[in-house]
Amino acid sequence: MTTQVIVLNGGSSSGKSGIVRCLQAELPDPWLAAAIDAFVDSLPASLRTSDAGIEFAEDGGVAVGPEFRRLEAAWREGVAAMVRAGAKVIVDDVFLGGPASREPWRKALAGLNVLWVGVRCEGAVAEAREIARGDRPRGMAAAQAETVHRGVTYDLEVDTTHAESLTCARTIAARLT
Secondary structure (H helix, E strand, O other), X not given: OOXXXXXXXXXXXXXXXXXXXXXXXXXOOOEEEEEHHXXXXXXXXXXXXXXXXXXXXXXXXXXXXXXXXXXXXXXXXXHHHHHXXXXXXXXXXXXXXXXXXXXXXXXXXXXXOEEEEEEEOOHHHHHHHHHHHOOOOOOHHHHHHHHOOOOOOOOEEEEOOOOOHHHHHHHHHHHOO
């Protein structure tokens, strides 16, 4: 069975979005992108500043509430439905809860051929990228750099600390079946 879904997990500013764009350019078939950032951006403003939705602390911490979780579960199932309908999808996510964050994806994607990829980046490098981006609370990248990987197992890991997105994308593409 050929790979139907690529799930990238990494902290903020680790380089996941760049890898997704490079994979889309490098792979011969069309692959859709499903990014947690796009999901968050799709939320109504009222859920981007409330304890029912998602809140970003000044120190880079992230807290999510029950309404966020409910909608995230629906989004996840929607992504899985697209794959079951014939689309190939690259998921860009941040497993804030480590293995507990991977589990809902594992359940939603049951029966599909998934390549699980860890996207690592040293905290200091991710933090420098975060500052250059200017669209994230300072401290988020450093706080997430290791915690999102703790206890999570992967089929493949790439490290963007010193490797370009294209190099990482080609490494991932070489693992596709």
